[in-house]
Amino acid sequence: MRKPKVVIIGGGFGGMFTATKLHKLSRGDLDIELISKINYFVYQPLLPEVAAGTLNPQDAVTPLRNLLNGARVRLAEVTDIDFDAKQVILLQGQRKILQRVDYDHLVITTGQVANLSLFPGFEHHSLTMKDLSDAYRLRNRVIECMEMADVTRFPDIKQRALTFVIGGAGFSGVETMGELAEMVDRILPEYPNIQRHEIRLVMIQLGNRVLPELPEHLSTYALNQLEKRGVEVWLNTGIHSATQHAIYTNDGRSLPTRTIVTTIGNGPSEFVKSLPIQLQRGRIAVNAELEVIGLSNVWSIGDAALVPLNTDQENPLYAPPTAQFAVAQAELLAQNILHRTRGQNLASFTYKAAGIMASLGGGRGVAEIYGVRVTGIVAWVIWRAAYIGMLPGLATKVRVALDWLFDFFMPRTIVYMAESDRPATRYLDYSQGEVVQYANEVPAGFYIVLSGSLTQELEKDNGEPEHHELHIGDSWGSRALKEHRLTHGKITAREDTRLLLVNSGDFQRLRSSYKPFNELLSAGNK
């Protein structure tokens, strides 16, 4: 007889633990396959330490294949699910052909994604802290800003480079800021032209305290610690928007910066939204047995799912999107799937969190464990010990422990890997008065005006200034790129403006390869 096949989509806490637990419980009775877009498990609570350079990027993650011996791992992207045919449709490998994979049981544990569309400009001008590459990108950005600030002779560029903003003061925001503050202090001596008071670390929080998930006095402690380390915390402040140059708040403040990290605004992924299943509060509605409402043998847990904790219609209570709950759900789900295949009864999900804790960087933390509240170095040591304990895989435990040990004795590394993953075309937002380009710069590429308008200041042959306006549909940069010369006009946004920038190398390749495009540019363009 063919073994029942369980397909799990997603390799985070929920998916990974469901696979391992199911493999253990089923003793080979099930055929288990985990499908993931990345081939490793990310231990998200450690990402702030990757961003701060305490941990080597590879040490905060564990290859899924190492963790799931017994379950198969497929590196692929699921594009659709055919619930009638009980098939998952995916893209994988080199030839991008849609393939179908059969399932008897399906587990959807794809988590949530950062939803940046809430704040204009954030999609183009902010970093997130979801994945390993995010953390690594932030680390490189901070060092890049330090290097730039060290050599520039323009005060406004220096100020912008040395202002680091984090949106949101929940766990991810506070831990990231704590680590960032420590990093900045430690690498500062390497940069002779930067003083500590020139660096601004700003945290913007809509509510009236940091870490709102914790009891109030722990929030107060955390706030004091952050402020003591030179972090400005803007409480009761809503974020409005971001541009290439600055972040804007709802109360009308603006802060020039190149580095904005968003830790707020989570939502369902495009994939989950595209499925013909019921979403509630942006999450997949499941029953207490973790089965998706309206579907049979389709399950969902973790951040992607809305798991009820009570049956009170008036005051419904749901599991929070944390790793602890995902792991507890995975335990139950493995049992429930097994019981279903054996025709046994399913159990409902109940769980009480053991504790809650956060690192503040610099050897300080806050924790509440079984109702006991701890702060300072003790909380921080508990935090580290607990995380080493929870890390999956011995190799990862040892690597993380060694990195921590090493960090005590050795300088924090400032190796800067240039950001190589900038897409060739990207959107840039500017507010009124912000300068897009100065004269005599090496042109960044070819610009197209998508909304708003700009002023170009040129100098006439007789030295007098001349002004041009640029409107929607206008473009510039083509000639400067073609003739390899510097920009020759200062260009400023006249209002809120969005541009598309095509990087010079790609623009040149496209122009020289595609004759009609070249003719188009030669015909009418600036």
Place this chain on the structure above:
Amino acid sequence: MRKPKVVIIGGGFGGMFTATKLHKLSRGDLDIELISKINYFVYQPLLPEVAAGTLNPQDAVTPLRNLLNGARVRLAEVTDIDFDAKQVILLQGQRKILQRVDYDHLVITTGQVANLSLFPGFEHHSLTMKDLSDAYRLRNRVIECMEMADVTRFPDIKQRALTFVIGGAGFSGVETMGELAEMVDRILPEYPNIQRHEIRLVMIQLGNRVLPELPEHLSTYALNQLEKRGVEVWLNTGIHSATQHAIYTNDGRSLPTRTIVTTIGNGPSEFVKSLPIQLQRGRIAVNAELEVIGLSNVWSIGDAALVPLNTDQENPLYAPPTAQFAVAQAELLAQNILHRTRGQNLASFTYKAAGIMASLGGGRGVAEIYGVRVTGIVAWVIWRAAYIGMLPGLATKVRVALDWLFDFFMPRTIVYMAESDRPATRYLDYSQGEVVQYANEVPAGFYIVLSGSLTQELEKDNGEPEHHELHIGDSWGSRALKEHRLTHGKITAREDTRLLLVNSGDFQRLRSSYKPFNELLSAGNK
């Protein structure tokens, strides 16, 4: 009195050691600045171990600022030198403005770059092993190929994914292949659908032996070791060209592969070529005192320079481009610059290499030290000990030693970081008969034919096949991208063909932003 200013371009062995030595000798009498495009020193001999995942990428490098206390470090790109005005012209920071930096003494130590233009297609379809990012990219590529091969159901794709080719069997080629062979053996158990015999490791060498810099019997030993580990070594074989699908040799053989690493064909950088100075054998001509011929107080050492070792006009002898020689030259250069500023006599460069050695991976090596030849595990231990000793900076030494220790006890990590630095537009080469796309694939982007021609096979409504030819200037993919549908014809190269591929995301952004371009595409395109 103003201190004499020494500007050093390049932070490799030559530049870094000149700066530290000069700082030590001059006791503050000189103003020293090192300009580098990257902010870290790369210990190149360790790159193969980064490529094989033994070393964490950041551990094989040391931040320049940590090494050069006393000398300034500027992260910038030198674009030109004004020898008359004694100024270096550079681009730095965020605003790309050309800046001038004065010097009294200038040291050019920019090394060499991989010259891939010798072999058609290599610029677009081969990897190099020059920098940290190259090594990291190769490591990711190998894991990507293993992941692809594990899931594909197409034998030709599997074969291509599992064939790894290295061009050149000098130090870099042999050490890279040795490490690669070890890596493949160690990670293979994680991939249940791949057998060892399906993996081909091929090394292509023009000469009749590997490691031609070493005595013949050490070459023979190295060859045997490599073959024992399953590496095919094609001796006396010239490389002809590469395409998206395969590598071609001069004797008419072809080998389907996705991974070609080139370790041959070094040449001067575009920057060095653009300078108004004399190049000899592709290197900067200097005299025995290391001063550039024809210029005063401009010096060059390391791989960039052609340093004479004798005065025999008939049989001139030059320093080989190795780290050992660069370090020895840096020692002398620091003295000579100091002597010049003090009006003292300069010394000529003489040096005899202490030894020469190579790792073969898997705990095997070859070495010749002061004339004594050593092989096997002894040579390998000497190799490791010597490299730990030569690594600059205590932190780096400790990190590398820990990585090595760790690698003994723990599995090699297979964390795969998706290649995110693919440019949005890239050239693709194909030979006659190679398939560019099949029907029913997700389209990769918009294609433009730059040379050669192709056949598109379509199916008519009545099911009969229909053939179209695509010629220079033709393009395709626009409609499939616009309508989000799959490709609908198989496209095959009819002869040697070069395409430009514009990635779908960038193409869509450009099309939707730039109205004339959209009209152009809608007007006449397929």
